[in-house]
Amino acid sequence: MTHRLTVDQARRIAVRAQLLDAQRPGDVVEVAEQIGEIKIDPTATIAPCEQTVLWTRIGWSYESGQLRKAVEDDRLLFEFAGTFRPVSMLPLLLPEMRRWPQRESSRRWLDANARFRDDVIARLRAEGPLPAAQIPDTAAVSRPPDGWSGSNQVPHMLEFLMRQGVVAIAGRDGRHRLWDLADRVYPQDLPEIDEDEAAHLRHxxxxxxxxxxxxxxxxxxxxxxxxxxxxxxxxxxxxxxxxAVAALDDDAGGRVAFLNPYDGMLFDRPRLREIFGFDYVLEQFKPKPQRRYGFFAHPILVGDRFVGMLDAHVDRQREVLRVDAVHEFTPFEPEEHEMVRAEIHELGDWLGVAVASDDD
Structure with a gap:
C-alpha cells in the first residue's frame, strides 16, 4: 500500500514525530525515546543544544538537572558520539560497535597503538571515571591534526574505544566528559540482536x-x-x-517552537526544503557581512510552518535575554506576533532572566 499524502499532511506528520505539536511530552526519557538522539553542542547564545532541544519540547516544566539525572543517576540515557540516546537504542548499536572500525587507516592506528590502548583501559579500570586530561598519552603513533583536536592522542583513543563499546562516558564535570569502562556504565542484561535485525530496527x-x-x-x-x-x-x-498516518485525524493542533540550529528537526535539509518550503542555512560559520539572520539564529516554527528566525542571546553581564531581531519570512498576523512574543517571554522565564530588545 502506498500512502498518498498532501503537503500539509506530510508536514503535520513530521512535526508530531518530533514532538513539536501542542501535545507536549512529559519528561526527558519520553523525548529521547521518540526522537532517538539529543544533539550535544556547547554553543550557547541562548543555551546549549541539548538543553534547548528538551525545553522546546517539554516546555516550562523542564529543568536542566533532569537531563543529568536521567543520564548519570537513573542510567536511562547514555552519551554516545555527541548525542544523548535512550538505553533502548544500545542493543541496536552493539553489532556495529563489534565490527568497528571499518576504515583501514583507523585499524592500522589501533594496531600500532595496542600498548597505548591497554594503558588507557588499565588506567580507567584502576581509577575511572576520569577526564581525558588525567590519562597519560603513551601513543606510539599519532594521528594527523584534524583541525578540531590537538596533538594529545588520548581523546582519539577514547573515542575509538567508545565506538567499539569498550569504554563509555559515565557523566560530565561541567562540559568535560568523564570516561570509564563500558561494563561499569552500560546495563549488563541487554538483549542480543543480530546485525541485520539491528540495522532494520535502527531504520x-x-x-x-x-x-x-x-x-x-x-x-x-x-x-x-x-x-x-x-x-x-x-x-x-x-x-x-x-x-503516524493513522494518527493524522487525532490532531492536537500546533504551537510556537524555537529550534536550536542543531535540532534534529533541521538535520535533513532537502526534506525541509521539499516539505516545508524552508531553505535553511546555518550562518554560524559565515563571515559577519554575509549573515542575513544572525550568528546563531533559531528557526521559528508556528504550527507546521517555519515563519521566521529568532536572533537572540543571553547577555550574561546584564542577566537578560536580548532579542536582537525577529525576522519574519512574511509579515506576521497579529495572532502570530502575540504567540511568538509570549514564547520569547516563556524562554526568558525558563532561563531565569528578563527579556530585552535593542529598543530597550
Whole structure:
C-alpha cells in the first residue's frame, strides 16, 4: 500500500514525530525515546543544544538537572558520539560497535597503538571515571591534526574505544566528559540482536523520529522501514510511519517552537526544503557581512510552518535575554506576533532572566 499524502499532511506528520505539536511530552526519557538522539553542542547564545532541544519540547516544566539525572543517576540515557540516546537504542548499536572500525587507516592506528590502548583501559579500570586530561598519552603513533583536536592522542583513543563499546562516558564535570569502562556504565542484561535485525530496527527508530523520510536519504536513511508514500506535487519516493498516518485525524493542533540550529528537526535539509518550503542555512560559520539572520539564529516554527528566525542571546553581564531581531519570512498576523512574543517571554522565564530588545 502506498500512502498518498498532501503537503500539509506530510508536514503535520513530521512535526508530531518530533514532538513539536501542542501535545507536549512529559519528561526527558519520553523525548529521547521518540526522537532517538539529543544533539550535544556547547554553543550557547541562548543555551546549549541539548538543553534547548528538551525545553522546546517539554516546555516550562523542564529543568536542566533532569537531563543529568536521567543520564548519570537513573542510567536511562547514555552519551554516545555527541548525542544523548535512550538505553533502548544500545542493543541496536552493539553489532556495529563489534565490527568497528571499518576504515583501514583507523585499524592500522589501533594496531600500532595496542600498548597505548591497554594503558588507557588499565588506567580507567584502576581509577575511572576520569577526564581525558588525567590519562597519560603513551601513543606510539599519532594521528594527523584534524583541525578540531590537538596533538594529545588520548581523546582519539577514547573515542575509538567508545565506538567499539569498550569504554563509555559515565557523566560530565561541567562540559568535560568523564570516561570509564563500558561494563561499569552500560546495563549488563541487554538483549542480543543480530546485525541485520539491528540495522532494520535502527531504520524503524529513525523513521519513528522523522515521521516521513526518503528511503535512501543520506541524512535520514530509513531503508525498508514503514510503508511507501508519495507527497502531492513531488515525484520523490518516501517512507512513512504507518502509526503516524493513522494518527493524522487525532490532531492536537500546533504551537510556537524555537529550534536550536542543531535540532534534529533541521538535520535533513532537502526534506525541509521539499516539505516545508524552508531553505535553511546555518550562518554560524559565515563571515559577519554575509549573515542575513544572525550568528546563531533559531528557526521559528508556528504550527507546521517555519515563519521566521529568532536572533537572540543571553547577555550574561546584564542577566537578560536580548532579542536582537525577529525576522519574519512574511509579515506576521497579529495572532502570530502575540504567540511568538509570549514564547520569547516563556524562554526568558525558563532561563531565569528578563527579556530585552535593542529598543530597550
Amino acid at each position: 524503524e527508530r529513525r523513521l519513528q523520529a522523522a515521521g516521513i523520510a526518503k528511503q535512501r536519504s543520506p541524512w535520514t536513511p530509513v531503508g525498508e522501514a514503514g510503508e511507501p508514500a508519495t507527497i502531492e506535487g513531488s515525484t520523490r519516493r518516501y517512507r512513512v510511519d504507518p502509526e
